[in-house]
Amino acid sequence: xxxxEVVNLRKYFPIRKGLLRRIAGQVRAVDGVSFHIKxxxxxxxxxxxxxxxxxxxxxxxxxxxxSEGEIRFAVDGKVVDLAKLPKRALRPYRRHIQMxxxxxxxxxxxxxxxxxxxGEPLLINGMRSGEERRKRVKELxxxxxxxxxxxxxFPHAFSGGQRQRVGIARALALHPSxxxxxxxxxxxxxxxxxxxxxxLLDLQDRLGLTYxxxxxxxxxxxxxxxxxxxxxxxxxxxxAGTADIFARPRHPYTEAxxxxxxxxxxxxxxxxxxxxxxxxxxxxxxPGCHFHPRCRYAVERCKVDTPALQEVEPNRWVSxxxxxxxxxxxxx
Amino acid sequence: MIARLFGRTSRADxxxxxxxxxxxxxxxxxxxxxxxxxxxxxxxVIVILFYLVAAFADFLAxxxxxxxxxxxxxxxxxxxxxxxxxxxxxxxVTVIRARRDPRTFRxxxxxxxxxxxxxFTPGYNYTLFGLFETNIHLLGLKDPQPGDGLYLxxxxxxxxxxxxxxxxxxxxxxxxxxxxxxxxxxxxxxxGGISAIYGGVVDMAIQRTIEIIRSMPTIPxxxxxxxxxxxxxxxxxxxxxxxxxxxxxxxxxxxxxxRGKFLSLREEDFVTAAELAGAGQLRIIFRHMLPSFLSHIxxxxxxxxxxxxxxETSLSFLGLGLRPPAISWGILLQDAQNIEAxxxxxxxLMAAVPVIVIILAFNFLGDGLRDAADPYG
Numbered sequence: 001x002x003x004x005e006v007v008n009l010r011k012y013f014p015i016r017k018g019l020l021r022r023i024a025g026q027v028r029a030v031d032g033v034s035f036h037i038k039x040x041x042x043x044x045x046x047x048x049x050x051x052x053x054x055x056x057x058x059x060x061x062x063x064x065x066x067s068e069g070e071i072r073f074a075v076d077g078k079v080v081d082l083a084k085l086p087k088r089a090l091r092p093y094r095r096h097i098q099m100x101x102x103x104x105x106x107x108x109x110x111x112x113x114x115x116x117x118x119g120e121p122l123l124i125n126g127m128r129s130g131e132e133r134r135k136r137v138k139e140l141x142x143x144x145x146x147x148x149x150x151x152x153x154f155p156h157a158f159s160g161g162q163r164q165r166v167g168i169a170r171a172l173a174l175h176p177s178x179x180x181x182x183x184x185x186x187x188x189x190x191x192x193x194x195x196x197x198x199x200l201l202d203l204q205d206r207l208g209l210t211y212x213x214x215x216x217x218x219x220x221x222x223x224x225x226x227x228x229x230x231x232x233x234x235x236x237x238x239x240a241g242t243a244d245i246f247a248r249p250r251h252p253y254t255e256a257x258x259x260x261x262x263x264x265x266x267x268x269x270x271x272x273x274x275x276x277x278x279x280x281x282x283x284x285x286x287p288g289c290h291f292h293p294r295c296r297y298a299v300e301r302c303k304v305d306t307p308a309l310q311e312v313e314p315n316r317w318v319s320x321x322x323x324x325x326x327x328x329x330x331x332x
Numbered sequence: 333m334i335a336r337l338f339g340r341t342s343r344a345d346x347x348x349x350x351x352x353x354x355x356x357x358x359x360x361x362x363x364x365x366x367x368x369x370x371x372x373x374x375x376x377v378i379v380i381l382f383y384l385v386a387a388f389a390d391f392l393a394x395x396x397x398x399x400x401x402x403x404x405x406x407x408x409x410x411x412x413x414x415x416x417x418x419x420x421x422x423x424x425v426t427v428i429r430a431r432r433d434p435r436t437f438r439x440x441x442x443x444x445x446x447x448x449x450x451x452f453t454p455g456y457n458y459t460l461f462g463l464f465e466t467n468i469h470l471l472g473l474k475d476p477q478p479g480d481g482l483y484l485x486x487x488x489x490x491x492x493x494x495x496x497x498x499x500x501x502x503x504x505x506x507x508x509x510x511x512x513x514x515x516x517x518x519x520x521x522x523x524g525g526i527s528a529i530y531g532g533v534v535d536m537a538i539q540r541t542i543e544i545i546r547s548m549p550t551i552p553x554x555x556x557x558x559x560x561x562x563x564x565x566x567x568x569x570x571x572x573x574x575x576x577x578x579x580x581x582x583x584x585x586x587x588x589x590x591r592g593k594f595l596s597l598r599e600e601d602f603v604t605a606a607e608l609a610g611a612g613q614l615r616i617i618f619r620h621m622l623p624s625f626l627s628h629i630x631x632x633x634x635x636x637x638x639x640x641x642x643x644e645t646s647l648s649f650l651g652l653g654l655r656p657p658a659i660s661w662g663i664l665l666q667d668a669q670n671i672e673a674x675x676x677x678x679x680x681l682m683a684a685v686p687v688i689v690i691i692l693a694f695n696f697l698g699d700g701l702r703d704a705a706d707p708y709g
Binding site (some may be wrong): 097099107156167168173 | 353356547623624
């Protein structure tokens with residue numbers, strides 16, 4: 001069963017110029033992205049910075065209004081399209097999708113104690129009794145393995161990892177079914193990263209959560225995700241199971257990304273694929289396949305014809321004209 | 333960090349200190365940090381003292397500040413001697429007797445008899461805080477003869493006591509600043525907030541208005557506005573009008589600070605988190621955004637106050653602001669404008685001292701507050 005189905009999602013940001021603020025152009029941050037997430041799985045959304053992965057996650061949370069497309073979300077046995085709902089009608093569904101933020105320092109209000117931060121979603125959603133709230137906050141702190149005695153502390157007294165645990169507890173407060181984690185460990189020390197990732201996996205098992213995991217660190221992705229979706233300049237280039245995509249990528253961009261994964265063996269010679277030129281400008285993308293100016297397998301067709309995302313094998317979608325002929329290198 | 337905040341801590345209570353730090357609120361952290369800034373702390377004390385003077389101006393005054401007497405015009409300051417001839421602690425002043433030199437027609441002051449000082453003595457009538465009618469003053473002469481007077485800082489051309497006038501001027505000048513800041517704070521938060529929340533055309537209109545106001549040279553503008561005040565207005569009416577004029581030009585800074593803070597806080601993750609939890613607009617503004625920039629507003633206010641005080645002083649000095657019989661620092665300095673007064677009575681320049689002291693104090697205080705306002709930065 002799909003918890004979330006995103007169909008042809010687009011988000012354009014207008015570029016305004018001049019005194020009258022006329023629209024002079026558009027940044028196509030997300031340009032026709034489709035994917036789905038099954039219940040209980042983790043889909044990793046990867047790509048370099050500026051590729052639109054954060055915009056996709058913000059649109060799903062409706063922190064940003066999408067320009068076009070559908071966001072079908074399965075809740076209480078029915079399916080609603082979050083993209084079309086006005087803000088007010090959205091409210092009852094908000095609690096089912098929660099977010100874990102990248103920066104554990106700016107995501108907690110420094111003027112509130114932990115009990116209030118975690119309890120706020122409860123209070124807003126109708127848990128008026130303070131006693132009841134404290135009980136639930138205690139439960140949540142226990143879930144993320146923080147001592148309940150920390151309840152009255154302010155965020156400044158916590159380390160980055162502990163703050164991220166608080167952020168996770170807040171996200172869990174309303175029993176959400178989908179959690180959007182926007183690079184939840186990239187701001188943490190490597191030693192703490194593993195703890196937080198394992199906590200997330202553990203919670204997924206216990207609570208049956210579904211994750212959309214936005215990341216750029218492929219070693220992290222390999223550890224946590226069931227499937228991987230790769231984005232490049234606002235478009236999806238490849239979606240496949242984690243093991244498949246790491247073993248044999250089908251898109252040249254994915255291959256280049258995977259070649260950048262550090263291998264823990266000093267004797268191995270680095271075989272990194274260095275991409276020439278800069279990443280395309282989403283306000284003025286190249287015609288055809290967005291990746292063709294940097295692609296070492298590009299042919300004439302790639303410059304004019306935009307490849308569609310097609311299923312090349314069961315459960316493997318690639319948008320590349322040469323997906324069938326190329327034999328690309330993965331990692332072991 | 334913790335040890336720095338608490339100063340010396342022994343090993344035994346470092347654990348409890350850590351606990352205290354962990355549950356310390358924003359206000360406490362700010363205070364702990366502010367406390368370490370000694371200059372700001374001293375400035376804070378000075379500012380408080382000045383406002384105490386403003387509150388008890390009449391009590392601290394010795395003579396009626398409006399009481400004129402041509403026989404003692406330009407009387408020099410008297411020096412308080414703390415110890416009597418026999419060495420006992422008995423403060424006294426040598427009172428002056430004025431007579432006109434028959435040849436030069438100038439006033440000559442003979443320092444003659446010793447008069448002892450007492451405290452809490454009856455003097456002229458006034459109402460404390462506008463409520464209690466009383467005539468008790470901090471200092472006074474013990475059994476004065478007719479013609480004796482206590483002039484700690486001398487007198488001006490009309491023989492009015494400079495010390496008493498400075499006390500009353502402090503009240504006027506400081507409250508004008510305070511009232512002006514309150515008005516501009518209100519305007520600044522309101523318009524800055526509207527500008528940030530609504531954006532678009534509204535934001536555009538407000539920001540361009542601010543730019544136009546800021547691009548006008550202030551002195552000619554004040555002159556124009558002050559000249560527009562009807563000349564038959566009472567002292568009180570002029571006082572309020574001047575306050576409003578100063579405030580109308582000063583709100584722009586605060587409006588920009590507020591707008592900037594709103595815009596930057598709106599992008600903060602914790603605001604997004606509250607939004608995702610389903611919090612309404614009002615809750616987000618009052619529970620999350622306002623507390624976060626309140627400290628900045630307080631700091632901005634303490635930096636805006638001296639500008640207000642300077643504005644009033646310079647306006648009055650130029651004769652555009654308050655007019656006699658009102659008393660303010662600017663009006664006192666007006667008396668020190670001409671070379672004759674300076675040559676004959678240099679003590680009239682004393683009125684500049686409180687202006688300089690309070691401006692410096694406010695600036696140091698504002699700096700300290702601004703630094704302490706963000707304990708996480």
